[in-house]
Ligand SMILES: Nc1nc2c(c(=O)[nH]1)N[C@H]1C(S)=C(S)[C@@H](COP(=O)(O)OP(=O)(O)OC[C@H]3O[C@@H](n4cnc5c(=O)[nH]c(N)nc54)[C@H](O)[C@@H]3O)O[C@H]1N2
Ligand SMILES: Nc1nc2c(c(=O)[nH]1)N[C@H]1C(S)=C(S)[C@@H](COP(=O)(O)OP(=O)(O)OC[C@H]3O[C@@H](n4cnc5c(=O)[nH]c(N)nc54)[C@H](O)[C@@H]3O)O[C@H]1N2
Ligand code: SF4
């Protein structure tokens with residue numbers, strides 16, 4: 261439907277439909293390699309173009325994340341370039357929900373003037389750049405430096421900040437499961453088949469075909485559990501106790517790799533002294549997992565070690581609880597006890613390669629004040645990574661008058677951050693600029709100006725080094741290239757920033773093109789830009805080997821002791837210990853009608869951004885995809901049947917949704933898919949469909965890594981509309 265409507269604009273109006281279809285049939289097809297933007301995997305893809313329009317897409321055969329396959333979202337999302345709900349040109353707010361289209365020139369001029377006046381009046385520190393992360397940072401850094409602001413903030417507090425805080429401190433690097441060569445995989449709160457990595461699933465299937473065992477620990481029978489040898493439905497929020505008891509078994513039964521611990525672990529005794537009493541029987545009470553099952557799991561893993569690992573995790577546990585940092589620490593401890601680090605079939609680092617960079621004029625360094633969110637600042641949130649920041653504090657900081665100008669790029673905190681009503685406080689800033697692709701909630705409710713970026717198929721970006729989340733010994737470089745000309749009056753980020761820079765006197769620092777950057781980046785690799793352009797993704801000789809890395813010839817890690825550190829000194833603040841110790845969840849269900857609200861990805865949706873895609877939402881309709889899951893025994897007690905409408909309520913919201921009654925969920929919780937609850941009237945397909953867990957969640961800050969603690973919320977459930 262959308263395809264036909266768009267097609268008419270590229271052929272003369274007097275064409276009949278039959279003439280058009282004949283012309284389309286005869287026109288040549290071009291195949292262009294690029295990168296999907298459906299989620300942070302940024303899989304390599306080929307896009308086919310016919311008559312100047314997107315024809316179809318498929319996975320890039322080389323790219324390590326896709327290896328020939330892309331997921332439903334990748335297929336569905338290419339068509340959003342023709343979605344009628346895109347922002348088609350710059351917009352200026354003229355009323356509560358009203359905008360008027362303006363020219364780019366007018367937008368740049370007015371934004372430049374306001375920005376200048378805010379900086380003059382309140383200083384550089386009052387400016388904040390918020391974004392999803394990675395793609396805009398390089399350019400945002402130039403603007404921040406020019407304005408004298410330290411305030412670069414990402415979405416990561418809602419995703420994985422516990423893991424990324426812990427691993428560099430304890431291991432000096434990130435490591436990833438070598439799925440293909442392993443004998444035993446323990447997945448806890450990580451669902452490769454729902455929070456998808458296409459090639460990750462290939463690797464798991466290959467491992468299983470070779471006889472590897474897969475155990476999934478998840479309160480819900482997630483999609484990955486379908487492939488698992490065992491599903492362990494743990495009580496949500498108690499994984500830390502499960503991990504402590506696994507470690508306890510490995511140590512008391514002398515099953516751990518004593519040589520690895522003696523050579524490469526620091527702080528073992530401190531850990532053991534603190535956790536001696538965390539037996540499987542102790543953990544059974546807390547986790548609802550039988551002590552024998554915990555013992556057996558530890559023994560099976562030890563037997564397969566070092567070709568065994570605890571998957572290093574992602575969103576599922578790392579942003580959800582008051583004890584998320586300690587559970588991330590335990591992930592390191594268990595893998596170290598298995599002695600699997602830097603070993604085949606265990607954990608390996610990602611392949612690396614050194615890219616060049618374009619030599620451009622940099623703004624003179626300005627003295628900057630402390631970060632407005634306190635991340636990385638002594639006394640406030642000293643242990644939070646400053647490079648990630650604490651986005652959920654921004655609305656409060658605006659309210660307090662500490663943030664006056666705010667740029668929000670590729671980010672929709674009103675939908676993906678806690679408590680949308682609280683997020684709306686951002687509107688009070690003197691200048692709010694949103695740079696999205698569509699009419700997302702943040703743009704509609706809080707932006708003064710909306711500057712639409714071209715869709716990912718309409719722009720060329722800096723090349724990327726591919727790595728992370730799955731091991732692949734060969735480093736790769738991949739390039740997002742423009743596939744079609746922009747359908748609307750939109751621009752890529754670099755051009756948007758050039759327009760603003762020209763108004764504030766910073767043009768000389770943006771005086772380059774993406775192609776110049778690309779050429780400089782690949783220069784050390786000895787390949788031409790044309791070769792990368794043709795291939796889209798290139799692979800280089802292997803850079804990952806087994807064995808501990810070496811520093812000055814000796815095996816050592818990039819940590820203070822050169823070893824895996826079981827105790828993190830800088831965590832010893834505010835009553836925390838350096839080694840992980842049991843901390844119960846912040847809130848717990850008590851009464852018969854109370855449940856922990858938990859959530860997760862659905863395979864055919866990305867966060868929320870795909871919920872305005874008619875094709876992907878058709879899948880939702882076919883499968884009752886918006887329904888909340890509830891355990892059958894609890895439902896029966898409340899008189900609730902499959903398909904009933906129920907009311908769920910927290911201190912923040914009270915809303916209704918239909919229920920899926922199932923045995924495949926732990927009784928303590930209800931599980932809600934995370935893609936729904938759109939409230940932007942201008943995103944018409946998503947509007948009003950399903951519920952968003954963030955509506956029920958108060959804004960909180962986990963004190964060590966700064967996460968939002970996305971599942972520290974209890975809801976009351978009642979049958980019907982109450
Ligand atoms: N389809 C799809 N794929 C995606 C994305 C997407 O939006 N959609 N986003 C990408 C991104 S940014 C991310 S971060 C990853 C996320 O990938 P994952 O972290 O795998 O995804 P989640 O669904 O958030 O969480 C995984 C599982 O944790 C379970 N879980 C919830 N609470 C608990 C608990 O207390 N204990 C245990 N053991 N398990 C629990 C959930 O039931 C869920 O099945 O996916 C990436 N891929
Ligand atoms: N309700 C809900 N909240 C969540 C999650 C969830 O699944 N559901 N997941 C959590 C996780 S794991 C993560 S990683 C975060 C993600 O949080 P976000 O980064 O906010 O989510 P996204 O859906 O990736 O994209 C946000 C916005 O970016 C814009 N956008 C998309 N593509 C482009 C582009 O190419 N250019 C520009 N300029 N803008 C673009 C869209 O307008 C979209 O509204 O959310 C977290 N919070
Ligand atoms: S996993 Fe799917 S949505 Fe994410 S980048 Fe790959 S193809 Fe796109």
Ligand SMILES: [Mo]
Nearest residue numbers: 418419420575
């Ligand atoms: Mo994420």
